[in-house]
Amino acid sequence: MPAGMMIPAIQMPAMMGGSGTAAGFGSSGLTLGQANVNMINGQLHPLEMTQSTSEGEIARIREEEFESRSGSENQEGGSGDDHEEPNANPRAKRKRYHRHTQHQIQEMEAFFKECPHPDDKQRKELSRELGLEPLQVKFWFQNKRTQMKTQHERHENTQLRQENEKLRAENMRYREALSNTSCPNCGGPTAIGEMSFDEHHLRLENARLREEIDRISAIAAKYVGKPVTNYPLLSPPVTPRPLDLAFGTFGGQPGIAGEIYGAGDLLRSISAPTEADKPMIIELAVAAMEELTRMAQMGEPLWLPPIDGATVTMLNEEEYMRSFPRGIGPKPAGFKCEASRETVVVIMNHINLVEILMDVNQWSTVFSGIVSRAMTMEVLSTGVAGNYNGALQVMTAEFQVPSPLVPTRESYFARYCKQHVDGTWAVVDVSLDNLRPSPLARCRRRPSGCLIQEMPNGYSKVIWVEHVEVDDRGVHNIYKPLVNSGLAFGAKRWVATLDRQCERLASAMATTVPTNDVTNIVITNQEGRKSMMKLAERMVISFSAGVSGSTTHTWTTLSGSGADDVRVMTRKSVDDPGRPPGIVLSAATSFWLPVPPKRVFDFLRDENSRSEWDILSNGGVIQEMAHIANGLETGNCVSLLRVNSANSSQSNMLILQESSTDPTGSFVIYAPVDIVAMNVVLGGGDPDYVALLPSGFAILPDGPTRTGGGSEACTGGSLLTVAFQILVDSIPTAKLSLGSVATVNNLIACTVDRIKAAVAGENP
Structure with a gap:
């Protein structure tokens, strides 16, 4: 145009x-x-x-x-004044x-x-x-x-169209390349759409397992004949620190209270391992597994036979350092070695045993008398083939003796589980305190744990090795012979507790009531029996939490409580269905008795002699309403007692009691229970909502057991711990009065005097 x-x-x-x-x-x-x-x-x-x-x-x-x-x-024309004819031709006026x-x-x-x-x-x-x-x-x-x-939109559209064509061509090239490739791990096609979801998932799992096997094999090969000195795992010797007094003295021995109550900060300060720590933890666990396996199977000269009639084997430390040079380093200054090994056959399947050891909640429940607290910090491996073979986890734990005169032992360690080629399972612990050096560390675990071998008829053979290095200067003088013998924290106590708890679990799972059970038609069904045993188990755990020198629980230690040899703690209970609401006082003391532990145990568990020491029974007649045997020993049982008191207000009081004994110690633990709540439990109801405040006794030998002229072991005396938990005020916000503390002190002192008079013939 x-x-x-x-x-x-x-x-x-x-x-x-x-x-x-x-x-x-x-x-x-x-x-x-x-x-x-x-x-x-x-x-x-x-x-x-x-x-x-x-x-x-x-x-x-x-x-x-x-x-x-x-x-x-x-x-240019056609103003607003122009008027068109209705029939005018529109083309006539352009x-x-x-x-x-x-x-x-x-x-x-x-x-x-x-x-x-x-x-x-x-x-x-x-x-x-x-x-x-x-x-x-x-x-x-x-x-x-x-x-x-x-114009701008047209230009943008042109550019986007060109880019789209480029991307389409590139996508086609990638699709063609993927269709001609295969996975280097599984050998199958790489395109997910060309296989089913299940097949794809199985191929990925197969590749992951292959990588894990290669990694474990490489670690094991690296450690054959190679020391661990390439890694910074050896800690310098710990410089002993002065003991600080928390309050007063304990049993006339200065410094004990400070060592007991000044600890406890170690576990609170420990954090989960970092990514840089994990390779060292894995290699240390593999080396520890090899060491534990050899220590469990070796004899002399590594393990020395008992001497002077003792029943505990001793470790030859010089031979140990020659046999295992690539351990976690030399013994820190001021620490002493405690090593022991014991074998036991228990009534439990080997798979169930492994599960208990690898589940921190089950482990701390079964060994509640030894483990006051435990926690899994991180799981590095859950194992392969659907079980715990190869499982590795980082844990913290606090180990205790049922007495306020023995400090607890805190440990930060790795736990590794492995199934050997012969079918034997092994679970090993090894300290990781070198990764987190702390002046608060008072104990470290060299490779410790157990080998579990399957036996016929659901039994298992367990070889337990316990090997620790510890600063035990906080132990009271009357407990030092027991601790030094290895009976307090050693392998003998672990296997004895395991054996007793396996018998208890077998009794709880029994489908028929044993002939030595006496129920007097109180327990009407099997569910009621199980509920009563579950309630007793919670009572024992609660007692153990308040009797030792542990500082990791919710108790607050009272300074200047008025008695040097009685430890008094307080706790406010709010919205806890397992405890009555209000302020609870816990008082505990330990003392020596010049009589064998069995005599003390039989006296305290017998309902006929209860009125001789139980002030709260007020001289009433005790009647056993139910009796559940939970072990081969006569004293291992759960009982329900009724107090028939002359005081009408106490005529319907019930007492739940569990007594247990093994070669390393005995317990008699009891708690008053509400009759209405107990009827619900006996009918098979949930026992978790029954409020309990347990009290009782822990009876330990005063030293290593020795064989006398006969077949029975003899010992010089007993170490008895008496502990009470008492509700002093039902209002949690109330202030604790000094009168309440004095009342508890008087109660425990009076009970101790009565026991001494009845058992040892001492005049108060």
Whole structure:
């Protein structure tokens, strides 16, 4: 089209909703700018452009096109006073339009580059300079902005289309490459869509297991004949620190209280292992497993036979250092070695034993008399093949003796489980305190644990090795012979506890009531029997938590309680269904008796002699309402006692009691129970909501057992711990009075005097 040719007026079709002029856009509800855009995109009037057409010419032609379509005020004729005949031919009166000059377009183009959105003042100034109406200038800028936007969108669309084509081609290349490859681990196709989900999951699991086997094999190969000295696991000797006194003295021995109650911060300060620690932990666990296996099976000269009639074998430390040079380092200064080994056959399947040892909750429950608290910090491996073979976890634990005169032993260690080729299972612990050096560390575990061998008829043979290095200077003098003999924390106590607890679990799972059970029709069904034993188990755990020198529980030690040889603690019980609400006092003391432990145990567990020491029974007659045997020993049982007191207010009081004994110690633990709640338990109800405050006795030998002229072992005397938990106020927010503390002190002192008088014949 020539540059100077006039564009004829466009006749709007009927679908635009108007007469073919600008009025049609108004009736459709669109703005003028929208109408122009629609017409351009709809190509109602395409323009033929040549390559020689200049930019200014294109703008001028489009401007003329917009003006001709909009029917703007550039008309030269046809004022508002003109009237058309109703039947007049619309073609008879054609409208004339004004076309912008080249100068006007160039000036507005230049202004548009500087300011695409002029305001009213700028439009009026521009219209005066160019000889145009302000509305003409407004429409020109409006159309120009629409034109630029359209051109920009077309350019963007072109670029996006090109990028899309590139991505599509690249995607096709990747698909073709993947279809021709295979997985290097499993050998199958790499595209998930070409196999089922189950098959894909199995291939991934197979590859993971292959990697784990390769890693364990590499670690084991690295440790064959190679020491661990390449890793910074050896800690410098611990410098002994002075003992700080917490309050008073304990049993006339200065410094004991400070050592007991100043500890406890070690476990609170330990954090989970870092990523840098994990390779060292794995290699240390593998080396510990090898050491434990050899120590459990070796004889002399590593293990020396008992001497002087003792029943505990001794470790030859010089031979140990020669046989196992790549341990966790030399013994720290001020520490002493405690090592022992024992073998026992227990009534439990070997798989169940492994599960108990690897589950921290079951482990701390079964060994509640030894483990006051335990926690798993991190699980590094859960094992393979659906069991604990290869399981490795980092743990913390606190080990105790049931007496406030023996400090607890805190340990940070790794526990590793492995099934050997002969089917024997092994579980080993090894200290990680070298990863977290602390001046609070008072004990570290060299490779310790057990080998478990399957036996016929559901039995298992267990070889237990316990090997620790400890600073035991906080132990009271009367307990030092027991601790030094290994009976307090050694392998003999672990296997004796395990054997007794296995018998208890077997009794709890029995489907028939043993013939030596006496129920007097109190327990009407098997569920009631199980509920009563479960309640007794919780009572024993609660007693153990409050009798030792542990500082990890919710007790608060009272300073200046008025008695040097009685440890008194307090606790506020709130919203705990297992304890009555209010302020609870726990008082415990330990003393020596010049009589064998068995005599003391038989006296305390016998309901017929209870009135001789139990002040709370108020001299009433004790009747055994139910008796559940939970072991081969006669004294291992759970009993329900009724106190028939002359005082009518106590005539219906019931006492739940559990007594247990083994070669390393005995317990008699009891708690008053509500008769209504107990009836629910006896009927098979949930025992977790029965409130208990247990009290009782822990009876230990005063030293190593020795064989006399006969077949029975003899010992010089007993170490008796007496502990009470008493509710002194039912309001948890109440203040503790000194009178309550004095009352508890008097109660425990009176009980001790009565026991001494009855058992040892001492006058109070």
